[in-house]
Amino acid sequence: MKVQTETKTYSIYVEENASLRIKEVLHSFHKNVSKILIVTDSNVAPLYLEKVSNLVQEYNPIQYILPNGENAKSFEHFYELQTYALEMGLDRNSLIIALGGGVVGDIAGFVAATFMRGIRFIQMPTTLLAHDSAVGGKVAINHPLGKNMIGAFYQPEAVIYDTDFLKSLPESEIRSGFAEVLKHSVIRDSDFYNWIESNITELSQMEGSNLVKCIEKGISIKASIVSNDEKENGIRAILNFGHTVGHAIEKNCGYGKMTHGDAVAFGMLVAAKISERINGFANFSQLSDVISRFNYPSKIPTNISIEQILKSMKKDKKSQNGHIHMVLIKKFGEVYVQPVSDEIIRETLVYFLPE
Ligand SMILES: NC(=O)c1ccc[n+]([C@@H]2O[C@H](COP(=O)([O-])OP(=O)(O)OC[C@H]3O[C@@H](n4cnc5c(N)ncnc54)[C@H](O)[C@@H]3O)[C@@H](O)[C@H]2O)c1
Numbered sequence: 001m002k003v004q005t006e007t008k009t010y011s012i013y014v015e016e017n018a019s020l021r022i023k024e025v026l027h028s029f030h031k032n033v034s035k036i037l038i039v040t041d042s043n044v045a046p047l048y049l050e051k052v053s054n055l056v057q058e059y060n061p062i063q064y065i066l067p068n069g070e071n072a073k074s075f076e077h078f079y080e081l082q083t084y085a086l087e088m089g090l091d092r093n094s095l096i097i098a099l100g101g102g103v104v105g106d107i108a109g110f111v112a113a114t115f116m117r118g119i120r121f122i123q124m125p126t127t128l129l130a131h132d133s134a135v136g137g138k139v140a141i142n143h144p145l146g147k148n149m150i151g152a153f154y155q156p157e158a159v160i161y162d163t164d165f166l167k168s169l170p171e172s173e174i175r176s177g178f179a180e181v182l183k184h185s186v187i188r189d190s191d192f193y194n195w196i197e198s199n200i201t202e203l204s205q206m207e208g209s210n211l212v213k214c215i216e217k218g219i220s221i222k223a224s225i226v227s228n229d230e231k232e233n234g235i236r237a238i239l240n241f242g243h244t245v246g247h248a249i250e251k252n253c254g255y256g257k258m259t260h261g262d263a264v265a266f267g268m269l270v271a272a273k274i275s276e277r278i279n280g281f282a283n284f285s286q287l288s289d290v291i292s293r294f295n296y297p298s299k300i301p302t303n304i305s306i307e308q309i310l311k312s313m314k315k316d317k318k319s320q321n322g323h324i325h326m327v328l329i330k331k332f333g334e335v336y337v338q339p340v341s342d343e344i345i346r347e348t349l350v351y352f353l354p355e
């Protein structure tokens, strides 16, 4: 598969043992690579770092291991990583490999985007969720006031997705990643959505060919959208379905307390309920059933208030002059962005308060 944006065209390799391609990918570059920094996290390092490091031995790779989890997407870790890159002598011809899930991809990508005003990087995703995060070039860290508030659009040189690496993922992370698969189906492909709905039992195992089908379908939807609108001037915003509420929940729970996928799945539910009220979306209960069968949260966490959620939603990047804009759904496969009043959001959130 290929992504072709205004700033870059790159390949995405999704297969068992895809990591073995890294050498051939590096050798294909016009400009030589002087040094490689592999960024990963404390869970992924003991599993796959040695393998990847050995594959790029000719570049004398150095490594940086972040703590695992969402809190690694911070100013502090960003600073430490930049300092390490400087101390270790990375230069403009160096390259970063982001070996991990969305957290590693986002922060390592942002370091690559900003180190000496930009060096090359390769995404080597290791989570199901990263079928989304590794493609499209959104790289960022969090701010205490909001998710991904400090970042850039900066495309990788390649995405090398070794599906063997997914075998060690815990069930909670498969569920989290599947939320973005579900999102891709809902926003763009009703056949894919219907297939998911009629295969829920098998999909909850998430193995073998189902897993690869979900990844490939999800990536092809994402790639086609970002190829048309790299910097979110229009259509790309639909990839944010579920995120206006989802990010607000993540921030108010405390980063890392709820997985991104769980928060987005809940956010899709709220967006669907608002859509029911605003445009008569007829399939809320169908989507709600799918979301509950995958065991995603269906209520606001007890320690968060509606006003906290609303306040954070106003900081969402789609907001304009403090007015919240959300991705709403008309029918499966068809979504659009529109402003939604505070009143409608408040009233709808009441429906999701825990008993
Ligand atoms: N840039 C984008 O377009 C984009 C898209 C979606 C999500 N995101 C971001 O991605 C992040 C979430 O990504 P994530 O869900 O991959 O989280 P993550 O990177 O924190 O990974 C989830 C957990 O799984 C562990 N892990 C990773 N790979 C593993 C493996 N193969 N085996 C065992 N454990 C493994 C990690 O150590 C971590 O504890 C969020 O910060 C979100 O905002 C970005």
Ligand SMILES: O=C(O)C(=O)C[C@@H](O)[C@H](O)[C@H](O)COP(=O)(O)O
Binding pocket: 132, 136, 138, 147, 148, 149, 180, 232, 236, 237, 239, 240, 243, 317
């Ligand atoms: O690629 C995009 O565009 C997305 O919106 C994908 C989302 O799944 C992802 O979580 C993204 O990081 C959210 O972007 P943000 O601009 O709301 O921070």
Ligand SMILES: [Zn+2]
Binding pocket: 132, 180, 243, 260, 264
């Ligand atoms: Zn997301």
